Amino acid sequence: MRQRQYGMTFIGLLCILALCGVIAYAGIRLIPVYLNYMKIARTMQVTATEFKGENADPEAMRRTLEKHWEIEDPNTIDYKDIEITKDDNGVSMHVAYDDTVPYIANVSLSVHFDKTVKVD
Numbered sequence: 001m002r003q004r005q006y007g008m009t010f011i012g013l014l015c016i017l018a019l020c021g022v023i024a025y026a027g028i029r030l031i032p033v034y035l036n037y038m039k040i041a042r043t044m045q046v047t048a049t050e051f052k053g054e055n056a057d058p059e060a061m062r063r064t065l066e067k068h069w070e071i072e073d074p075n076t077i078d079y080k081d082i083e084i085t086k087d088d089n090g091v092s093m094h095v096a097y098d099d100t101v102p103y104i105a106n107v108s109l110s111v112h113f114d115k116t117v118k119v120d
Helices: 010-050 058-072
Strands: 083-087 090-104 107-119
Touching: 010 058, 010 090, 010 107, 058 083, 058 090
Parallel strands: none
Antiparallel strands: 083 090, 090 107
16 A cells, blocks of 8 residues: 655755755845946935936036936946936936846846936
8 A cells, every 4th residue: 555645856846945045145146236236226316316306417417417427337238328318207217228238148137227317
């Protein structure tokens, strides 16, 4: 008479651990990419806060953005890549870029970022 076995086999455990390891490694590789995006978003937000309630000049905003960029030091894009546009509703800053990080062998992880900050 066969006894019922409960639980997971060792091979099943190894497969689940391998899958969790692959996902955790992807997360570890993507953390610096998202931290860099957070620096860029914070720099844009601080610049918008400084010009809030004023009739913001795009060139003055670009200079302020450059100063904050030197402090935060994001390394993916340059402050010149941020589009500053002025319209009837106010001034807005927009940035869109892709960041790629190597993953395993010739496989890479690619992330697209798109951020718009309005100065009211």
